[in-house]
Amino acid sequence: MIDLNQVLDQTKDIAKKAGAFIRKERQHFDLKKVEEKGLNDLVSYVDKEAEKIIVENLSKVLPEAGFITEEGTKEEENKEYTWIIDPLDGTTNFIHGIPVFCVSIGLQKGNEIILGVVYEVNMHECFYALKGHGAFCNDTPIHVSKAKTLSQSLLATGFPYSAFSQIDEYLDIMRVMMQKTHGLRRLGSAAADLCYVACGRMEGYFEYNLNSYDVAAGSLIVQEAGGQVTDFKNGNDYVFGREIIATNSSIHDELWNELHQIWSR
Numbered sequence: 001m002i003d004l005n006q007v008l009d010q011t012k013d014i015a016k017k018a019g020a021f022i023r024k025e026r027q028h029f030d031l032k033k034v035e036e037k038g039l040n041d042l043v044s045y046v047d048k049e050a051e052k053i054i055v056e057n058l059s060k061v062l063p064e065a066g067f068i069t070e071e072g073t074k075e076e077e078n079k080e081y082t083w084i085i086d087p088l089d090g091t092t093n094f095i096h097g098i099p100v101f102c103v104s105i106g107l108q109k110g111n112e113i114i115l116g117v118v119y120e121v122n123m124h125e126c127f128y129a130l131k132g133h134g135a136f137c138n139d140t141p142i143h144v145s146k147a148k149t150l151s152q153s154l155l156a157t158g159f160p161y162s163a164f165s166q167i168d169e170y171l172d173i174m175r176v177m178m179q180k181t182h183g184l185r186r187l188g189s190a191a192a193d194l195c196y197v198a199c200g201r202m203e204g205y206f207e208y209n210l211n212s213y214d215v216a217a218g219s220l221i222v223q224e225a226g227g228q229v230t231d232f233k234n235g236n237d238y239v240f241g242r243e244i245i246a247t248n249s250s251i252h253d254e255l256w257n258e259l260h261q262i263w264s265r
Helices: 004-026 045-061 091-096 167-180 190-198 212-224 252-263
Strands: 035-038 041-043 066-069 081-089 102-109 112-120 125-130 135-137 154-157 183-185 204-208 228-230 243-247
Touching: 004 045, 004 081, 004 102, 004 112, 004 125, 045 066, 045 081, 045 102, 066 212, 081 091, 081 190, 081 212, 102 190, 102 212, 112 190, 112 212, 125 190, 125 212, 135 212, 154 167, 154 190, 167 183, 167 252, 190 204, 190 212, 190 243, 204 252, 212 228, 212 243, 228 252, 243 252
Parallel strands: 066 081, 154 183, 154 204
Antiparallel strands: 035 041, 081 102, 102 112, 112 125, 125 135, 204 243, 228 243
């Protein structure tokens, strides 16, 4: 029988190990080593090597588990357990020396995320959760904000960088949110956005054109901290559905209604 508490402890250590490698490489990183996977979709040897560190070590923790990885180090789906990994969420920030980037590791059983670890490399903050056991940052319990309305809220989002088919709707959404909230922030890391909602630094986050490895770990951490997570249709297809709304629960309906009015037109 798998001891998930032990798996969680090992996963936290692995995330920190990868984070230490990333932090060290940032000190002498050369922009000439950047590659483009697609339009504005950047990658470097740091992403790839960090992923190898994570996959190699997680393979020892749960040898029977499959993998979904951003850089394709190992791809094995259709297993009972599947690791969903972003070795460096916030690559563009990393490349430009902006200190907001994370290691994100989620564990899926069947169709359910049951474990999530996000290590914010520069702040040395390790956010984590097991399903049904609450959310934590550096061993301290975390909870979502108690703000009740959008007018009391600070939101995070991400800007489209390659999928521009609905950019007009997105700009309209941001225009509305700028007027109805304390403001919008664009941190450049979905994993960080989600964890900042979980610990009450922000009340909500929304973004589209995402991948499973961007949100798998963070979405569980939000929920275990008392928050609510849906897709843009207010359904549950937020891990693989490429769109997500995460809030402190209290403002979820209000945020979704505002977003839905514009997004569905």
